[in-house]
Amino acid sequence: MDTSAPPTPEPDPGDASRSDRTTDAIDTDTAGPPRASRRRRTVLLALGLTAATSATALVLGLLSWAPEPPEPARPLTVTEAERLAAMRVTNLRDLRSGVHVTAGTGAARTELVGWVDWSRPLLYLDVGGPGAGAERGLLQSTGSLLVIRPDPTAVPTPAAPPLVPPPDRWRLHRLTPGTALAPVLDLLRGLAADRPDPGDGDARWIARDVLAAGPVDVVAAPPPPATPPLASGTATAGTPSAGGAPSAAAEAAPDGSTRYWLDQDARLHKLTTRLPGVGPVTVLLNRADRPTLRPVEALGGRPGLPRALTDAEQRRVNRLPTRLRALGGATVTVSAPVGTDTNLRGAGWLSWTTGTAYLAVADLGVPDRRTLLRRDAAGLFRTDVLATAGGGGTAEAPGRPPLPVPAGAWRHSRSAGDELDLLVDAAVAAAGPVRQRGAAVRIREDVADGRIVDVVELRTTAGRLRYWMERDGSLRRVELLTGSGAWAQLDLNPAVVPRLGAAPRPATAAPRPGAR
Numbered sequence: 304m305d306t307s308a309p310p311t312p313e314p315d316p317g318d319a320s321r322s323d324r325t326t327d328a329i330d331t332d333t334a335g336p337p338r339a340s341r342r343r344r345t346v347l348l349a350l351g352l353t354a355a356t357s358a359t360a361l362v363l364g365l366l367s368w369a370p371e372p373p374e375p376a377r378p379l380t381v382t383e384a385e386r387l388a389a390m391r392v393t394n395l396r397d398l399r400s401g402v403h404v405t406a407g408t409g410a411a412r413t414e415l416v417g418w419v420d421w422s423r424p425l426l427y428l429d430v431g432g433p434g435a436g437a438e439r440g441l442l443q444s445t446g447s448l449l450v451i452r453p454d455p456t457a458v459p460t461p462a463a464p465p466l467v468p469p470p471d472r473w474r475l476h477r478l479t480p481g482t483a484l485a486p487v488l489d490l491l492r493g494l495a496a497d498r499p500d501p502g503d504g505d506a507r508w509i510a511r512d513v514l515a516a517g518p519v520d521v522v523a524a525p526p527p528p529a530t531p532p533l534a535s536g537t538a539t540a541g542t543p544s545a546g547g548a549p550s551a552a553a554e555a556a557p558d559g560s561t562r563y564w565l566d567q568d569a570r571l572h573k574l575t576t577r578l579p580g581v582g583p584v585t586v587l588l589n590r591a592d593r594p595t596l597r598p599v600e601a602l603g604g605r606p607g608l609p610r611a612l613t614d615a616e617q618r619r620v621n622r623l624p625t626r627l628r629a630l631g632g633a634t635v636t637v638s639a640p641v642g643t644d645t646n647l648r649g650a651g652w653l654s655w656t657t658g659t660a661y662l663a664v665a666d667l668g669v670p671d672r673r674t675l676l677r678r679d680a681a682g683l684f685r686t687d688v689l690a691t692a693g694g695g696g697t698a699e700a701p702g703r704p705p706l707p708v709p710a711g712a713w714r715h716s717r718s719a720g721d722e723l724d725l726l727v728d729a730a731v732a733a734a735g736p737v738r739q740r741g742a743a744v745r746i747r748e749d750v751a752d753g754r755i756v757d758v759v760e761l762r763t764t765a766g767r768l769r770y771w772m773e774r775d776g777s778l779r780r781v782e783l784l785t786g787s788g789a790w791a792q793l794d795l796n797p798a799v800v801p802r803l804g805a806a807p808r809p810a811t812a813a814p815r816p817g818a819r
Contacts, residue, residue: 607747
């Protein structure tokens with residue numbers, strides 16, 4: 304038996320190689336985690352150092368940074384001076400603009416929102432703010448005339464007025480002495496002219512700014528020349544103020560702080576100034592908001608395009624007396640702004656058949672009284688009574704006069720004594736002889752009580768009259784241009800007129816025509 308050990312096999316080189324790889328793998332797994340942690344720590348440390356360095360540099364940069372100084376004020380360049388000189392001409396050329404004005408501060412602040420039409424000129428504004436006072440509500444002004452539609456209950460903050468103005472409750476108004484409104488309205492009207500302004504060596508470029516309308520230059524310059532003030536209610540556009548003194552808007556602000564925000568096309572977008580007796584004033588113009596404005600009837604209504612009558616229109620005027628006598632009569636309402644302190648309202652009847660009119664008339668300044676006015680072939684008769692005895696109603700909408708005609712202290716005159724008499728007499732006389740041919744001019748087409756009418760103007764011995772005539776020849780309104788420059792209206796609604804009775808017996812003679 305062979306008891307020797309079996310031979311040891313020769314080692315395989317391949318097995319040695321696998322053994323080495325296994326050993327290396329074990330070594331690597333054992334040493335791997337510490338090496339990865341060291342690498343991560345190194346990377347994080349480097350990132351932290353970088354962030355700290357950047358933050359330090361940023362802080363140092365902020366501490367050492369200073370904004371660029373604003374460009375200093377300087378005289379205007381030639382181009383800038385030309386734009387400033389053309390500003391008012393540009394306003395007139397653009398015709399209209401939306402406007403928002405803030406005048407004064409605190410409890411005296413007045414705000415105006417609406418539009419200015421430099422081409423007429425016409426202002427149409429809603430007046431509000433704590434300092435609005437008696438003018439709170441709607442306002443229109445053209446030339447030297449100012450009418451308001453007061454609304455004491457309106458919210459303090461004004462809003463844009465209705466584009467079509469309400470037809471009622473407008474009255475001529477005298478601005479309260481010392482009111483801030485007069486110089487502000489003068490300022491707005493003075494922002495337009497038909498020729499460039501002369502250059503001013505004191506004008507300065509201040510800064511550049513960006514508004515909603517785009518980039519603008521801010522220019523300091525004297526305030527625009529003022530138009531005549533409205534406070535008296537009697538000045539005429541283009542005439543100097545009483546005594547030759549400039550209005551408040553013409554005086555330079557104490558600190559010379561009038562500034563204009565002008566764009567590259569010489570359009571004004573903003574103005575700030577100070578007005579004596581008012582304080583700081585800011586005017587914002589919305590050049591894109593420029594609708595066609597309509598003056599109220601007291602200011603003549605829409606201007607229209609006057610022209611000669613056509614043959615058909617002339618025949619309609621010639622046939623008017625026959626048409627009125629066939630209609631017989633009408634109910635009558637009157638709105639007569641005959642002066643800044645005299646705004647009349649009336650209601651009654653008119654008979655073209657008998658040539659008679661009978662009205663109850665209220666003065667807005669004396670709401671508890673009525674004047675009864677009767678016109679017939681014998682002349683004009685008046686008496687003053689309490690409102691309750693004169694038909695009642697309100698001063699703004701008086702009731703028709705009482706029937707039968709009451710006895711009383713009637714005053715008599717054979718001819719018209721004032722503008723109300725002239726208006727009533729003209730309405731009755733429309734059924735009389737035909738007016739002279741060629742004296743009538745068609746002003747425009749309009750609407751009265753939902754009916755299309757032609758507004759025809761005649762120049763008569765009574766003054767400038769306007770007939771509102773339907774296409775069938777009916778007469779819907781008679782207007783008279785009063786001495787104040789406003790138009791008084793007598794509206795007619797064809798109706799059956801009651802028997803107005805005999806003329807009252809006068810107790811006293813009436814004063815001479817023209818006296819009250």
